[in-house]
Amino acid sequence: MFLVVVEYIIALQNQHTICMEEAMASPLSIRLDERLRLNLEQEAAASGIPLSQLVRDLLETGAKRARRDRIRRDSARVARYVAATPSAQELFEETGGTHGA
Secondary structure, eight states: OHHHHHHHHHHHHHHHHHHHHHSOOOOOOOOOOHHHHHHHHHHHHHHTSOHHHHHHHHHHHHHHHHHHHHHHHHHHHHHHHHHHOHHHHHHHHHTTTTTTO
8 A cells, every 4th residue: 555655646746747847947046156157157068058958957867866866765764664564564465565676
């Protein structure tokens, strides 16, 4: 049951991500020190893309990494709980374990 709930939550998060990507972008103002801005401008120029696109790409990559890391931490927490709790182990076995993973 717990795994089904986790899978449902992940599906909702993925659906939310798709909806957000389809929505119009909204501006975001951030402060950068001169060194960081220069580094970003140089990287954008070297890549042949606008600075704003480079920053969006870097933020998207970082956000995906953060989400992946959070899911891994949550999965590890669930695994520790299942390993330490006989009733959770029983439920895990009844529902088919890792579903072939």
